[in-house]
Amino acid sequence: IPVDPFDLVIFGGTGDLAQRKILPGLFRRFRAGQMGGDARVIGAARSDMDADAYRDFARKAVMEFEPEAAKDTEHLDSFLQQLDYVTIDARGNAGWSELTGMLRDDEIRAFYFSVAPSLFGDLADRLHKHGLDCPNCRIVVEKPFGRDLQTAKALNATIAEYFDEQQIYRIDHYLGKETVQNLMAIRFGNTLFEPLWNSQYVDHIQITVAEEVGVGGRGDYYDRSGAMRDMMQNHIMQLLCLIAMEPPAKFDPDAVRDEKLKVIRALDPVAPEDAVRGQYEGTGQSGSYRNEVGNRDSTTESFVALRATISNWRWAGTPFYLRTGKRLRERASEIAVVFKDAPHSIFGADAGRHRNILTIKLQPNEGIELGVTIKEPGPGGMRLVDVPLDMTFAEALGPEEADFPDAYERLIMDVIRGNQTLFMRGDEVEAAWAWIDPIIALWEESDRPPLTYATGSSGPDDALMLMHRDGRRWREIR
Numbered sequence: 001i002p003v004d005p006f007d008l009v010i011f012g013g014t015g016d017l018a019q020r021k022i023l024p025g026l027f028r029r030f031r032a033g034q035m036g037g038d039a040r041v042i043g044a045a046r047s048d049m050d051a052d053a054y055r056d057f058a059r060k061a062v063m064e065f066e067p068e069a070a071k072d073t074e075h076l077d078s079f080l081q082q083l084d085y086v087t088i089d090a091r092g093n094a095g096w097s098e099l100t101g102m103l104r105d106d107e108i109r110a111f112y113f114s115v116a117p118s119l120f121g122d123l124a125d126r127l128h129k130h131g132l133d134c135p136n137c138r139i140v141v142e143k144p145f146g147r148d149l150q151t152a153k154a155l156n157a158t159i160a161e162y163f164d165e166q167q168i169y170r171i172d173h174y175l176g177k178e179t180v181q182n183l184m185a186i187r188f189g190n191t192l193f194e195p196l197w198n199s200q201y202v203d204h205i206q207i208t209v210a211e212e213v214g215v216g217g218r219g220d221y222y223d224r225s226g227a228m229r230d231m232m233q234n235h236i237m238q239l240l241c242l243i244a245m246e247p248p249a250k251f252d253p254d255a256v257r258d259e260k261l262k263v264i265r266a267l268d269p270v271a272p273e274d275a276v277r278g279q280y281e282g283t284g285q286s287g288s289y290r291n292e293v294g295n296r297d298s299t300t301e302s303f304v305a306l307r308a309t310i311s312n313w314r315w316a317g318t319p320f321y322l323r324t325g326k327r328l329r330e331r332a333s334e335i336a337v338v339f340k341d342a343p344h345s346i347f348g349a350d351a352g353r354h355r356n357i358l359t360i361k362l363q364p365n366e367g368i369e370l371g372v373t374i375k376e377p378g379p380g381g382m383r384l385v386d387v388p389l390d391m392t393f394a395e396a397l398g399p400e401e402a403d404f405p406d407a408y409e410r411l412i413m414d415v416i417r418g419n420q421t422l423f424m425r426g427d428e429v430e431a432a433w434a435w436i437d438p439i440i441a442l443w444e445e446s447d448r449p450p451l452t453y454a455t456g457s458s459g460p461d462d463a464l465m466l467m468h469r470d471g472r473r474w475r476e477i478r
Ligand code: BG6
Pocket: 211, 230, 231
Protein backbone atom coordinates (compact mmCIF):
# COMPACT_ATOMS: atom_id res chain seq x y z
CA ILE A 1 0.00 0.00 0.00
CA PRO A 2 1.58 3.31 -1.00
CA VAL A 3 2.12 5.82 1.75
CA ASP A 4 0.94 9.42 1.48
CA PRO A 5 3.17 11.91 -0.35
CA PHE A 6 5.98 13.16 1.85
CA ASP A 7 9.08 15.34 2.00
CA LEU A 8 11.86 13.57 3.88
CA VAL A 9 14.90 15.60 4.86
CA ILE A 10 17.94 13.59 5.86
CA PHE A 11 20.28 15.63 8.03
CA GLY A 12 23.57 13.83 7.66
CA GLY A 13 22.46 12.97 4.13
CA THR A 14 26.00 12.14 3.03
CA GLY A 15 26.81 10.11 6.14
CA ASP A 16 27.38 6.43 6.65
CA LEU A 17 23.82 5.55 7.67
CA ALA A 18 22.28 7.42 4.75
CA GLN A 19 24.64 5.61 2.43
CA ARG A 20 24.28 2.11 3.84
CA LYS A 21 20.68 2.02 4.98
CA ILE A 22 18.45 5.03 4.38
CA LEU A 23 18.95 5.70 0.66
CA PRO A 24 19.15 2.04 -0.44
CA GLY A 25 16.13 1.27 1.79
CA LEU A 26 14.10 4.09 0.29
CA PHE A 27 14.91 2.82 -3.17
CA ARG A 28 13.59 -0.64 -2.28
CA ARG A 29 10.36 0.92 -1.02
CA PHE A 30 10.15 2.94 -4.22
CA ARG A 31 10.56 -0.17 -6.34
CA ALA A 32 7.93 -1.93 -4.30
CA GLY A 33 5.55 0.93 -5.03
CA GLN A 34 5.27 1.99 -1.40
CA MET A 35 7.11 5.27 -1.84
CA GLY A 36 5.20 7.04 -4.61
CA GLY A 37 6.36 9.25 -7.44
CA ASP A 38 5.15 12.25 -5.45
CA ALA A 39 7.52 11.69 -2.53
CA ARG A 40 10.68 13.72 -2.21
CA VAL A 41 13.91 13.09 -0.38
CA ILE A 42 16.26 15.94 0.41
CA GLY A 43 19.79 15.28 1.56
CA ALA A 44 21.08 17.96 3.90
CA ALA A 45 24.70 18.15 5.01
CA ARG A 46 27.68 20.41 5.27
CA SER A 47 29.32 19.31 2.02
CA ASP A 48 29.02 21.69 -0.83
CA MET A 49 27.32 19.82 -3.65
CA ASP A 50 24.33 20.20 -5.95
CA ALA A 51 21.36 17.94 -6.54
CA ASP A 52 23.08 16.10 -9.39
CA ALA A 53 26.11 15.32 -7.29
CA TYR A 54 23.83 14.02 -4.54
CA ARG A 55 22.00 11.82 -7.02
CA ASP A 56 25.36 10.38 -8.04
CA PHE A 57 26.16 9.75 -4.41
CA ALA A 58 22.81 8.01 -3.93
CA ARG A 59 23.22 5.94 -7.09
CA LYS A 60 26.57 4.66 -5.85
CA ALA A 61 25.11 3.93 -2.43
CA VAL A 62 22.29 1.86 -3.94
CA MET A 63 24.69 0.04 -6.26
CA GLU A 64 26.97 -0.86 -3.40
CA PHE A 65 24.41 -1.81 -0.77
CA GLU A 66 21.50 -3.09 -2.88
CA PRO A 67 23.34 -4.38 -5.94
CA GLU A 68 20.50 -6.65 -7.08
CA ALA A 69 17.85 -3.96 -6.89
CA ALA A 70 20.22 -1.45 -8.53
CA LYS A 71 20.10 -3.51 -11.74
CA ASP A 72 16.62 -2.13 -12.26
CA THR A 73 18.04 1.03 -13.79
CA GLU A 74 14.70 2.31 -15.03
CA HIS A 75 13.33 2.51 -11.49
CA LEU A 76 16.64 3.73 -10.14
CA ASP A 77 16.70 6.66 -12.57
CA SER A 78 13.20 7.76 -11.63
CA PHE A 79 13.94 7.33 -7.93
CA LEU A 80 16.99 9.57 -8.23
CA GLN A 81 14.90 12.27 -9.89
CA GLN A 82 12.99 12.58 -6.64
CA LEU A 83 16.14 13.44 -4.72
CA ASP A 84 17.39 16.91 -3.96
CA TYR A 85 20.16 18.37 -1.84
CA VAL A 86 20.82 21.39 0.31
CA THR A 87 24.10 22.49 1.91
CA ILE A 88 23.24 23.32 5.47
CA ASP A 89 24.85 24.41 8.70
CA ALA A 90 23.11 22.86 11.71
CA ARG A 91 24.52 25.53 14.01
CA GLY A 92 24.32 28.56 11.70
CA ASN A 93 21.88 30.13 9.27
CA ALA A 94 23.32 28.86 6.02
CA GLY A 95 20.93 26.79 3.96
CA TRP A 96 17.85 27.05 6.14
CA SER A 97 15.74 29.39 4.05
CA GLU A 98 16.67 27.40 0.97
CA LEU A 99 15.48 24.25 2.70
CA THR A 100 12.25 25.89 3.82
CA GLY A 101 11.62 26.96 0.25
CA MET A 102 12.00 23.38 -1.00
CA LEU A 103 9.33 21.94 1.27
CA ARG A 104 5.70 21.65 0.30
CA ASP A 105 3.17 23.12 2.72
CA ASP A 106 0.53 20.43 2.72
CA GLU A 107 2.55 17.25 2.66
CA ILE A 108 4.00 15.24 5.51
CA ARG A 109 7.42 16.56 6.45
CA ALA A 110 9.83 14.23 8.14
CA PHE A 111 13.24 15.33 9.40
CA TYR A 112 15.69 12.52 9.97
CA PHE A 113 18.46 13.39 12.47
CA SER A 114 21.19 11.10 11.18
CA VAL A 115 23.92 13.24 12.72
CA ALA A 116 26.10 13.31 15.84
CA PRO A 117 23.86 13.46 18.93
CA SER A 118 25.53 16.71 19.95
CA LEU A 119 23.65 18.34 17.05
CA PHE A 120 20.16 17.07 17.96
CA GLY A 121 19.37 20.11 20.11
CA ASP A 122 20.68 22.56 17.50
CA LEU A 123 18.63 20.95 14.78
CA ALA A 124 15.44 21.06 16.85
CA ASP A 125 16.16 24.72 17.56
CA ARG A 126 16.69 25.63 13.92
CA LEU A 127 13.64 23.71 12.77
CA HIS A 128 11.59 25.69 15.23
CA LYS A 129 13.09 29.02 14.16
CA HIS A 130 12.15 28.31 10.56
CA GLY A 131 8.64 27.20 11.33
CA LEU A 132 9.45 23.57 10.62
CA ASP A 133 7.87 22.26 13.81
CA CYS A 134 4.40 22.50 12.27
CA PRO A 135 1.70 19.87 12.94
CA ASN A 136 2.54 17.94 9.76
CA CYS A 137 6.24 17.89 10.75
CA ARG A 138 7.87 15.00 12.56
CA ILE A 139 11.43 14.21 13.58
CA VAL A 140 13.28 10.92 13.50
CA VAL A 141 16.05 10.65 16.05
CA GLU A 142 18.82 8.09 15.78
CA LYS A 143 20.48 6.43 18.71
CA PRO A 144 22.41 6.95 20.94
CA PHE A 145 19.70 8.86 22.72
CA GLY A 146 21.88 10.44 25.39
CA ARG A 147 24.74 8.71 27.17
CA ASP A 148 23.07 8.40 30.55
CA LEU A 149 19.83 9.32 32.30
CA GLN A 150 20.78 12.93 32.77
CA THR A 151 21.71 13.61 29.14
CA ALA A 152 18.68 11.66 27.88
CA LYS A 153 16.41 13.77 30.07
CA ALA A 154 18.03 16.95 28.82
CA LEU A 155 17.62 15.81 25.22
CA ASN A 156 13.98 14.88 25.77
CA ALA A 157 13.39 18.28 27.33
CA THR A 158 15.05 20.15 24.45
CA ILE A 159 13.08 18.45 21.72
CA ALA A 160 9.89 18.60 23.77
CA GLU A 161 10.14 22.39 23.68
CA TYR A 162 9.18 22.31 20.03
CA PHE A 163 7.71 18.90 19.27
CA ASP A 164 4.94 16.86 20.83
CA GLU A 165 5.72 13.28 21.75
CA GLN A 166 3.49 12.24 18.79
CA GLN A 167 5.91 13.98 16.44
CA ILE A 168 9.05 12.31 17.82
CA TYR A 169 10.24 8.99 16.39
CA ARG A 170 13.16 7.59 18.39
CA ILE A 171 14.64 4.83 16.27
CA ASP A 172 15.81 1.50 17.58
CA HIS A 173 16.31 -0.42 14.39
CA TYR A 174 15.99 -3.76 16.20
CA LEU A 175 12.27 -3.06 16.51
CA GLY A 176 12.05 -2.91 12.74
CA LYS A 177 13.55 -6.37 12.28
CA GLU A 178 11.01 -8.77 10.90
CA THR A 179 11.64 -11.49 13.48
CA VAL A 180 11.40 -9.05 16.33
CA GLN A 181 7.91 -8.14 15.22
CA ASN A 182 7.24 -11.80 14.80
CA LEU A 183 8.04 -12.25 18.43
CA MET A 184 4.87 -10.33 19.20
CA ALA A 185 2.91 -12.30 16.61
CA ILE A 186 4.07 -15.56 18.16
CA ARG A 187 3.26 -14.54 21.67
CA PHE A 188 -0.03 -12.82 21.10
CA GLY A 189 -1.31 -14.52 17.94
CA ASN A 190 -1.14 -18.09 19.23
CA THR A 191 -2.84 -19.72 22.17
CA LEU A 192 -0.06 -22.25 22.46
CA PHE A 193 2.65 -20.22 24.13
CA GLU A 194 1.12 -17.56 26.31
CA PRO A 195 -0.21 -19.89 29.06
CA LEU A 196 3.33 -21.24 29.52
CA TRP A 197 5.02 -17.84 29.31
CA ASN A 198 5.82 -17.35 33.00
CA SER A 199 8.12 -18.45 35.77
CA GLN A 200 6.05 -21.53 36.48
CA TYR A 201 7.08 -23.06 33.15
CA VAL A 202 10.05 -21.04 31.96
CA ASP A 203 13.36 -21.92 33.58
CA HIS A 204 15.24 -18.98 32.11
CA ILE A 205 15.59 -16.86 28.99
CA GLN A 206 18.79 -16.11 27.10
CA ILE A 207 19.27 -13.24 24.70
CA THR A 208 22.43 -13.21 22.63
CA VAL A 209 23.45 -10.65 20.04
CA ALA A 210 26.88 -11.77 18.89
CA GLU A 211 28.78 -9.93 16.21
CA GLU A 212 31.78 -11.15 14.28
CA VAL A 213 32.81 -7.67 13.22
CA GLY A 214 34.91 -5.35 15.34
CA VAL A 215 34.41 -1.63 15.79
CA GLY A 216 35.63 -0.93 12.27
CA GLY A 217 35.77 2.72 11.30
CA ARG A 218 33.60 3.81 14.23
CA GLY A 219 36.34 3.60 16.84
CA ASP A 220 35.96 7.17 18.03
CA TYR A 221 32.29 6.89 18.74
CA TYR A 222 32.49 3.36 20.08
CA ASP A 223 35.33 3.98 22.48
CA ARG A 224 33.20 6.65 24.15
CA SER A 225 30.18 4.33 24.32
CA GLY A 226 31.02 0.68 24.73
CA ALA A 227 28.72 -2.31 24.38
CA MET A 228 26.56 -1.28 27.29
CA ARG A 229 25.52 2.01 25.73
CA ASP A 230 25.76 0.90 22.12
CA MET A 231 23.73 -2.31 22.34
CA MET A 232 22.46 -3.19 25.80
CA GLN A 233 20.62 0.01 26.74
CA ASN A 234 18.63 -0.06 23.53
CA HIS A 235 18.53 -3.14 21.29
CA ILE A 236 18.83 -5.83 23.93
CA MET A 237 16.59 -4.12 26.42
CA GLN A 238 13.96 -3.73 23.73
CA LEU A 239 14.12 -7.45 23.00
CA LEU A 240 13.85 -8.13 26.71
CA CYS A 241 10.75 -5.93 26.91
CA LEU A 242 9.01 -7.67 24.04
CA ILE A 243 9.74 -11.09 25.49
CA ALA A 244 8.69 -10.20 29.01
CA MET A 245 5.83 -7.73 28.65
CA GLU A 246 2.19 -8.40 29.46
CA PRO A 247 -0.14 -8.66 26.47
CA PRO A 248 -1.13 -5.12 25.52
CA ALA A 249 -4.88 -4.66 25.02
CA LYS A 250 -4.28 -3.45 21.49
CA PHE A 251 -1.43 -3.30 19.04
CA ASP A 252 -1.28 0.44 19.29
CA PRO A 253 1.69 2.65 20.14
CA ASP A 254 0.89 3.62 23.68
CA ALA A 255 -0.64 0.28 24.68
CA VAL A 256 2.56 -1.50 23.60
CA ARG A 257 4.91 1.08 25.05
CA ASP A 258 3.09 1.21 28.38
CA GLU A 259 3.68 -2.53 28.77
CA LYS A 260 7.33 -2.30 27.80
CA LEU A 261 7.86 0.48 30.30
CA LYS A 262 6.39 -1.63 33.09
CA VAL A 263 8.95 -4.33 32.37
CA ILE A 264 11.86 -1.90 32.56
CA ARG A 265 10.55 -0.46 35.80
CA ALA A 266 10.22 -3.92 37.31
CA LEU A 267 13.86 -4.84 36.57
CA ASP A 268 15.90 -5.33 39.73
CA PRO A 269 19.21 -3.52 40.12
CA VAL A 270 22.03 -5.71 38.84
CA ALA A 271 24.46 -7.03 41.44
CA PRO A 272 28.17 -6.43 40.65
CA GLU A 273 28.82 -10.15 40.26
CA ASP A 274 25.99 -10.35 37.73
CA ALA A 275 27.57 -7.93 35.28
CA VAL A 276 30.54 -9.06 33.21
CA ARG A 277 32.40 -6.83 30.79
CA GLY A 278 35.09 -7.78 28.34
CA GLN A 279 37.36 -6.37 25.69
CA TYR A 280 38.70 -8.35 22.73
CA GLU A 281 42.34 -9.00 22.32
CA GLY A 282 43.90 -10.45 19.22
CA THR A 283 47.35 -11.57 18.40
CA GLY A 284 49.82 -9.21 16.81
CA GLN A 285 48.83 -5.83 15.51
CA SER A 286 45.42 -6.73 14.23
CA GLY A 287 42.31 -7.92 15.94
CA SER A 288 42.82 -6.09 19.23
CA TYR A 289 40.23 -3.65 20.46
CA ARG A 290 42.81 -1.17 21.72
CA ASN A 291 44.66 -1.17 18.41
CA GLU A 292 41.48 -0.80 16.45
CA VAL A 293 40.31 2.26 18.35
CA GLY A 294 43.83 3.65 18.64
CA ASN A 295 43.65 3.98 22.41
CA ARG A 296 46.23 1.88 24.24
CA ASP A 297 44.70 2.43 27.66
CA SER A 298 41.06 2.08 26.74
CA THR A 299 38.88 0.44 29.37
CA THR A 300 35.79 0.50 27.17
CA GLU A 301 33.93 -2.80 26.98
CA SER A 302 33.28 -4.51 23.66
CA PHE A 303 31.36 -7.31 25.39
CA VAL A 304 28.84 -7.39 28.17
CA ALA A 305 26.86 -10.15 29.85
CA LEU A 306 24.23 -9.56 32.51
CA ARG A 307 22.02 -11.66 34.71
CA ALA A 308 18.78 -9.73 35.03
CA THR A 309 15.70 -10.41 37.10
CA ILE A 310 12.24 -8.95 36.91
CA SER A 311 10.24 -8.51 40.08
CA ASN A 312 6.66 -9.08 39.04
CA TRP A 313 4.14 -11.91 39.25
CA ARG A 314 4.96 -13.33 35.87
CA TRP A 315 8.73 -13.45 36.13
CA ALA A 316 9.81 -13.63 39.77
CA GLY A 317 12.25 -16.54 39.88
CA THR A 318 13.10 -16.66 36.16
CA PRO A 319 16.48 -15.12 35.33
CA PHE A 320 17.18 -13.42 32.01
CA TYR A 321 20.73 -13.79 30.76
CA LEU A 322 21.73 -11.12 28.29
CA ARG A 323 24.94 -10.85 26.32
CA THR A 324 26.34 -9.00 23.38
CA GLY A 325 29.79 -8.42 22.00
CA LYS A 326 31.96 -7.73 19.02
CA ARG A 327 34.61 -9.94 17.42
CA LEU A 328 32.94 -13.08 18.68
CA ARG A 329 33.10 -16.44 16.95
CA GLU A 330 30.15 -15.81 14.72
CA ARG A 331 27.37 -13.39 13.91
CA ALA A 332 24.43 -14.93 15.64
CA SER A 333 21.51 -13.34 17.40
CA GLU A 334 18.78 -15.23 19.10
CA ILE A 335 16.41 -15.33 21.98
CA ALA A 336 16.01 -18.71 23.65
CA VAL A 337 13.13 -19.43 25.98
CA VAL A 338 14.21 -22.46 27.95
CA PHE A 339 11.31 -24.29 29.55
CA LYS A 340 11.53 -26.25 32.77
CA ASP A 341 12.05 -29.98 32.89
CA ALA A 342 8.99 -32.18 32.85
CA PRO A 343 7.91 -32.51 36.50
CA HIS A 344 8.51 -36.24 36.53
CA SER A 345 10.34 -38.50 34.14
CA ILE A 346 8.51 -41.77 33.54
CA PHE A 347 11.32 -43.07 31.33
CA GLY A 348 13.98 -43.40 34.02
CA ALA A 349 17.46 -41.96 34.38
CA ASP A 350 18.78 -43.52 31.16
CA ALA A 351 16.46 -41.42 29.08
CA GLY A 352 18.53 -38.37 30.00
CA ARG A 353 17.48 -34.85 30.73
CA HIS A 354 15.36 -33.16 28.11
CA ARG A 355 13.65 -29.87 27.91
CA ASN A 356 11.82 -27.73 25.42
CA ILE A 357 13.51 -24.67 24.06
CA LEU A 358 11.84 -22.10 21.86
CA THR A 359 14.44 -20.23 19.88
CA ILE A 360 13.68 -17.05 18.02
CA LYS A 361 16.51 -16.47 15.59
CA LEU A 362 17.09 -12.90 14.57
CA GLN A 363 20.08 -13.36 12.32
CA PRO A 364 21.70 -14.48 10.19
CA ASN A 365 18.83 -16.82 9.26
CA GLU A 366 15.55 -15.58 10.58
CA GLY A 367 13.28 -18.23 11.91
CA ILE A 368 11.76 -19.94 14.87
CA GLU A 369 12.70 -23.31 16.23
CA LEU A 370 10.88 -25.28 18.86
CA GLY A 371 12.95 -28.05 20.42
CA VAL A 372 10.78 -31.04 21.32
CA THR A 373 11.62 -34.37 22.84
CA ILE A 374 10.77 -37.54 20.95
CA LYS A 375 11.67 -41.20 21.05
CA GLU A 376 14.95 -42.01 19.41
CA PRO A 377 13.97 -44.03 16.36
CA GLY A 378 14.97 -47.69 16.30
CA PRO A 379 14.70 -50.76 18.40
CA GLY A 380 16.90 -49.52 21.27
CA GLY A 381 14.08 -49.13 23.76
CA MET A 382 12.63 -45.95 25.10
CA ARG A 383 15.49 -43.53 24.66
CA LEU A 384 14.70 -39.89 24.21
CA VAL A 385 16.21 -37.37 21.86
CA ASP A 386 15.65 -33.65 21.25
CA VAL A 387 14.79 -32.58 17.76
CA PRO A 388 13.85 -29.20 16.36
CA LEU A 389 10.45 -28.47 14.95
CA ASP A 390 12.26 -26.09 12.73
CA MET A 391 10.89 -23.44 10.47
CA THR A 392 13.03 -20.95 8.70
CA PHE A 393 10.78 -18.33 7.22
CA ALA A 394 12.39 -18.71 3.82
CA GLU A 395 11.32 -22.38 3.73
CA ALA A 396 7.87 -21.83 5.13
CA LEU A 397 6.95 -18.80 3.07
CA GLY A 398 9.01 -19.22 -0.06
CA PRO A 399 11.97 -17.05 -0.96
CA GLU A 400 9.83 -14.22 -2.40
CA GLU A 401 7.80 -13.71 0.74
CA ALA A 402 10.85 -14.09 2.91
CA ASP A 403 12.65 -11.25 1.18
CA PHE A 404 11.96 -9.07 4.20
CA PRO A 405 12.31 -5.34 4.09
CA ASP A 406 15.30 -4.15 6.03
CA ALA A 407 14.48 -2.75 9.47
CA TYR A 408 15.11 0.82 8.31
CA GLU A 409 12.76 0.50 5.35
CA ARG A 410 9.97 -0.60 7.57
CA LEU A 411 10.60 2.08 10.17
CA ILE A 412 10.86 4.97 7.73
CA MET A 413 7.54 3.96 6.18
CA ASP A 414 6.05 3.84 9.68
CA VAL A 415 7.22 7.40 10.26
CA ILE A 416 5.34 8.50 7.15
CA ARG A 417 2.28 6.50 8.16
CA GLY A 418 2.44 8.11 11.59
CA ASN A 419 2.69 4.79 13.40
CA GLN A 420 4.85 5.01 16.54
CA THR A 421 4.37 1.44 17.77
CA LEU A 422 7.91 0.44 16.86
CA PHE A 423 9.57 3.57 18.20
CA MET A 424 10.74 4.30 21.73
CA ARG A 425 8.85 6.74 23.84
CA GLY A 426 10.78 9.29 25.91
CA ASP A 427 9.91 7.77 29.27
CA GLU A 428 10.97 4.33 28.05
CA VAL A 429 14.42 5.55 27.06
CA GLU A 430 14.85 7.31 30.37
CA ALA A 431 13.78 4.23 32.34
CA ALA A 432 16.28 2.13 30.40
CA TRP A 433 19.10 4.52 31.31
CA ALA A 434 17.97 4.51 34.94
CA TRP A 435 18.58 0.75 34.98
CA ILE A 436 21.84 0.86 33.02
CA ASP A 437 23.53 3.85 34.70
CA PRO A 438 24.29 2.18 38.06
CA ILE A 439 25.97 -0.75 36.31
CA ILE A 440 28.24 1.58 34.35
CA ALA A 441 28.89 3.59 37.52
CA LEU A 442 30.03 0.43 39.32
CA TRP A 443 32.52 -0.26 36.56
CA GLU A 444 33.74 3.29 36.47
CA GLU A 445 34.31 3.29 40.22
CA SER A 446 36.17 0.01 40.21
CA ASP A 447 39.81 -0.04 39.24
CA ARG A 448 39.44 -3.39 37.48
CA PRO A 449 39.69 -3.06 33.71
CA PRO A 450 37.40 -5.18 31.51
CA LEU A 451 38.35 -8.83 31.21
CA THR A 452 40.03 -9.72 27.98
CA TYR A 453 38.69 -12.32 25.59
CA ALA A 454 40.27 -13.73 22.49
CA THR A 455 39.08 -12.39 19.17
CA GLY A 456 36.90 -15.10 17.62
CA SER A 457 35.96 -16.67 20.94
CA SER A 458 32.60 -16.62 22.71
CA GLY A 459 33.58 -13.95 25.22
CA PRO A 460 35.33 -13.93 28.60
CA ASP A 461 35.14 -17.01 30.81
CA ASP A 462 33.38 -15.07 33.53
CA ALA A 463 30.40 -14.71 31.21
CA LEU A 464 30.21 -18.51 31.10
CA MET A 465 30.48 -18.62 34.87
CA LEU A 466 27.52 -16.27 35.15
CA MET A 467 25.36 -19.18 34.06
CA HIS A 468 27.41 -22.09 35.39
CA ARG A 469 26.96 -20.69 38.86
CA ASP A 470 23.24 -21.18 38.43
CA GLY A 471 23.70 -24.68 37.00
CA ARG A 472 22.85 -23.48 33.50
CA ARG A 473 24.77 -22.79 30.33
CA TRP A 474 24.73 -20.53 27.35
CA ARG A 475 23.64 -21.95 24.08
CA GLU A 476 26.61 -22.19 21.80
CA ILE A 477 27.33 -19.38 19.42
CA ARG A 478 27.36 -21.37 16.23
C1 BG6 B 1 24.07 -0.57 15.92
C2 BG6 B 1 25.34 -0.49 16.74
O1 BG6 B 1 23.03 0.10 16.56
O2 BG6 B 1 23.73 -1.93 15.75
C3 BG6 B 1 26.45 -1.27 16.07
O3 BG6 B 1 25.71 0.86 16.91
C4 BG6 B 1 26.02 -2.68 15.77
O4 BG6 B 1 27.62 -1.27 16.88
C5 BG6 B 1 24.68 -2.70 15.04
O5 BG6 B 1 27.01 -3.31 14.99
C6 BG6 B 1 24.16 -4.11 14.90
O6 BG6 B 1 23.04 -4.10 14.07
P1 BG6 B 1 22.60 -5.38 13.24
O7 BG6 B 1 21.30 -5.00 12.63
O8 BG6 B 1 23.70 -5.62 12.26
O9 BG6 B 1 22.49 -6.50 14.24
